[in-house]
Amino acid sequence: xxxxxxxxxxxxxxxxxxxxxxxxxxxxxxxxxxxxxxxxxxxxxxxxxxxxxxxxxxxxxxxxxxxxxxxxxxxxxxxxxxxxxxxxxxxxxxxxxxxxxxxxxxxxxxxxxxxxxxxxxxxxxxxxxxxxxxxxxxxxxxxxxxxxxxxxxxxxxxxxxxxxxxxxxxxxxxxxxxxxxxxxxxxxxxxxxxx
Numbered sequence: 001x002x003x004x005x006x007x008x009x010x011x012x013x014x015x016x017x018x019x020x021x022x023x024x025x026x027x028x029x030x031x032x033x034x035x036x037x038x039x040x041x042x043x044x045x046x047x048x049x050x051x052x053x054x055x056x057x058x059x060x061x062x063x064x065x066x067x068x069x070x071x072x073x074x075x076x077x078x079x080x081x082x083x084x085x086x087x088x089x090x091x092x093x094x095x096x097x098x099x100x101x102x103x104x105x106x107x108x109x110x111x112x113x114x115x116x117x118x119x120x121x122x123x124x125x126x127x128x129x130x131x132x133x134x135x136x137x138x139x140x141x142x143x144x145x146x147x148x149x150x151x152x153x154x155x156x157x158x159x160x161x162x163x164x165x166x167x168x169x170x171x172x173x174x175x176x177x178x179x180x181x182x183x184x185x186x187x188x189x190x191x192x193x194x195x
Contacts, residue, residue, distance in 0.1 A: 027107060028120035030106060030124050034125045037132045047127070056123060057122065070109070080185060080188050082174065094139065132185070168188075
């Protein structure tokens with residue numbers, strides 16, 4: 001067996017043991033998490049991967065890299081993405097972050113931090129362009145968070161977004177549109193979605 005396969009097997013076993021251990025302990029609270037936002041195709045993914053290489057930061061690698069399903073499940077919100085099968089991504093205010101939602105999201109992300117191999121001395125990193133129109137909501141949940149905003153020139157961003165939308169249409173049959181409401185994120189229509 002080659003070394004790479006052995007290391008992957010060890011990491012997978014280690015993750016399973018960390019998940020199992022949740023039955024016996026609590027997750028440490030997240031301290032000063034880092035959230036990376038920017039428009040779609042602005043460079044948030046590559047920046048998050050580079051930042052996640054720092055030994056004191058945890059950038060989840062074994063889940064959906066933006067944690068969009070986790071945001072939807074833990075906070076009970078909509079984020080339009082192929083993986084969530086949701087078509088809306090509405091803006092949220094700080095008042096949308098109830099005490100219950102804040103607690104669920106904090107605990108859920110603290111659990112992910114530990115499952116990914118982190119500890120109480122490490123900082124959690126999440127990149128998600130869908131948080132762009134939810135910044136007051138995000139800051140209500142994590143008031144001590146550091147926010148990194150990525151920007152890229154408009155021509156490159158639009159060209160790259162167009163290529164992404166064409167590829168998603170080809171692969172998944174998705175169609176995207178920008179709704180008329182101000183501060184709205186792109187919406188997507190899935191094949192067979194009722195009108």
